[in-house]
Amino acid sequence: MTAPGLLKLEEELRFLKSSERPAVIRAIAEARTHGDLSENAEYHAARERQSFIEGRIAELEEITSSVEVIDPSTLTGEHIKFGAHVRLMDEETDKESTYQLVGVHEADIKSARLSISSPLAKSLIGKKVGDTVSVPAPGGDRSYEILSFKFV
Secondary structure (H helix, E strand, O other): OOHHHHHHHHHHHHHHHHHHHHHHHHHHHHHHOOOOHHHOHHHHHHHHHHHHHHHHHHHHHHHHHHOOOOOHHHOOOOOOOOOEEEEEEEOOOOOEEEEEEEOHHHOEHHHOEEEOOOHHHHHHOOOOOOOEEEEOOOOOOEEEEEEEEEEO
16 A cells, blocks of 8 residues: 555544544434434434444554555566556557556545556556556457556
């Protein structure tokens, strides 16, 4: 995982512990004052929310305690690997796009951060500039030419 990815997960963990957890505890306490818990929709919704929050906290604690942080700027080489910013051209549409290959928990396609376990990232690992990769897609295989990559 990259350092910014870890920081984002740690921020989410802090927010859940300091804000969301106390808020749902207050909501449960408030719902209890409304009487019969067996027919109290507010109470059941708050308990469900609490279950989700506690599960996410446990998941984030597990991830952040066992993650290995890699600084892509310290990497070099002529082959694509984790952390690389890769510029590709779709050979069918000639459209260019750039992605950074990141860990599973920090992937965000809207931010051009591609999970290392995605089919496209898997096909890019070990390749170099000028290579063409074929990636299975729902509408048929897509081919991409690797235009450049860098470690930032």
